[in-house]
Amino acid sequence: MSLTAEAILQFMNDELGIDTTGLGPDSPLFSSGVIDSFSLVTLLSHIEQTCGFQIGPSDVNLDNFDSLARIIAYVTRMTGPDA
Amino acid sequence: MNADTYEGIVVLGVPRSGTTLLRRLLNAHPRIACPPETNLLSAAGRFLEEHRFAGGLSVGVVPGLDFSGFDEQRVLQRFREFLFSFWREIADREGKARWAEKTAVDVFHLDAIERLCGAHCRYVCIVRHPLDVVCSLKELGDKMECHLPEIYEYVRRRPAQFEAFAEAWRDGNERLLRFCEQHPDWTVRLRYEDLTRDPEQELARVFDFLGEPTDVPALLARALGKTESVGLGDWKTYDARSVGTDSVGRHEALSKWTVQRLAPIVNPLMTRLGYAPVGARASDAADEKRREELSRRIASMKLAAAKGNDDAR
Numbered sequence: 501m502s503l504t505a506e507a508i509l510q511f512m513n514d515e516l517g518i519d520t521t522g523l524g525p526d527s528p529l530f531s532s533g534v535i536d537s538f539s540l541v542t543l544l545s546h547i548e549q550t551c552g553f554q555i556g557p558s559d560v561n562l563d564n565f566d567s568l569a570r571i572i573a574y575v576t577r578m579t580g581p582d583a
Numbered sequence: 584m585n586a587d588t589y590e591g592i593v594v595l596g597v598p599r600s601g602t603t604l605l606r607r608l609l610n611a612h613p614r615i616a617c618p619p620e621t622n623l624l625s626a627a628g629r630f631l632e633e634h635r636f637a638g639g640l641s642v643g644v645v646p647g648l649d650f651s652g653f654d655e656q657r658v659l660q661r662f663r664e665f666l667f668s669f670w671r672e673i674a675d676r677e678g679k680a681r682w683a684e685k686t687a688v689d690v691f692h693l694d695a696i697e698r699l700c701g702a703h704c705r706y707v708c709i710v711r712h713p714l715d716v717v718c719s720l721k722e723l724g725d726k727m728e729c730h731l732p733e734i735y736e737y738v739r740r741r742p743a744q745f746e747a748f749a750e751a752w753r754d755g756n757e758r759l760l761r762f763c764e765q766h767p768d769w770t771v772r773l774r775y776e777d778l779t780r781d782p783e784q785e786l787a788r789v790f791d792f793l794g795e796p797t798d799v800p801a802l803l804a805r806a807l808g809k810t811e812s813v814g815l816g817d818w819k820t821y822d823a824r825s826v827g828t829d830s831v832g833r834h835e836a837l838s839k840w841t842v843q844r845l846a847p848i849v850n851p852l853m854t855r856l857g858y859a860p861v862g863a864r865a866s867d868a869a870d871e872k873r874r875e876e877l878s879r880r881i882a883s884m885k886l887a888a889a890k891g892n893d894d895a896r
Binding site: 511514515517530531537540541542544545546548549550554555557560561562565566 | 742874884888
């Protein structure tokens with residue numbers, strides 16, 4: 501299943517109660533405190549369930565999950581561009 | 584059903600279950616006047632609220648007036664006449680024999696409505712798939728930039744909006760179902776999905792129950808075709824020119840995660856209302872274990888983030 505930056509923002513807004521106003525594709529999410537540890541667990545679970553793969557232990561890092569662009573890039577690598 | 588044995592009709596359903604559509608359809612009946620939301624019954628519910636204190640003491644209008652010699656039946660009778668007088672006048676004005684009342688939040692005041700209206704009315708009860716209702720309540724809240732007071736009570740207790748809406752759906756429909764089961768002679772129940780799929784059949788069933796059979800195809804042709812007093816209610820139904828299933832299944836846009844969280848809230852009642860349960864978690868234990876694993880990884884990531892912030896200073 502595809503996952504877009506818009507869908508992630510919607511999830512953050514609706515399910516995690518995060519104010520996503522002004523967040524751009526490269527805005528830091530975790531390192532800036534926009535998203536906290538608890539919410540990130542929920543977001544990663546959502547990504548796994550929506551995209552149908554399991555995030556590898558060494559993949560849980562800032563390079564893959566600290567911005568919308570990085571998340572989308574990671575998901576695309578894991579599922580292929582047409583998934 | 585003998586049409587002479589009751590006076591008015593009350594539409595009941597959790598908000599966003601199709602009550603406004605039903606109102607427009609009832610209002611197209613040549614003998615039934617169903618005006619835009621009057622809020623009379625929900626206000627009556629608040630008027631009759633009582634608060635219990637220690638020792639079984641109750642404070643409210645009915646126990647208060649009882650001290651001055653007005654017993655409960657007398658109070659209710661006088662209040663009923665006051666309320667009914669508005670609807671009688673509306674029906675008179677339209678040259679119709681019977682009135683119907685629909686206000687979306689009435690289902691949350693059903694105890695008071697039962698006391699006040701009881702056998703004087705018949706009740707058309709509509710239910711809708713819970714996930715479609717929660718999507719629609721979310722849309723309504725966004726559009727209004729606030730929640731209906733009765734819904735806000737749930738949102739206040741549950742920061743996760745969809746879960747709050749699901750609880751409102753569950754509580755409203757549990758009460759509605761109990762009312763239907765206790766009063767089968769007063770109530771007719773229908774599902775929004777059936778009404779939109781086959782309005783002719785469903786409306787014929789409703790009007791037969793009400794003792795007001797009519798030419799349903801003709802009613803449908805005129806129901807949504809005319810400009811009418813809008814009032815408050817579903818803004819979308821006022822744009823509709825025919826009864827359709829466009830709003831059925833809108834919950835398919837919800838994430839699997841959300842559906843899994845709502846499932847325990849809505850599933851027990853769904854089967855009783857004739858809906859297939861929605862996807863519950865395949866394995867709660869496995870899911871919790873996975874979340875723990877992710878938490879540990881995220882803790883490591885947090886350390887890396889803190890180190891990066893320190894280095895940056």
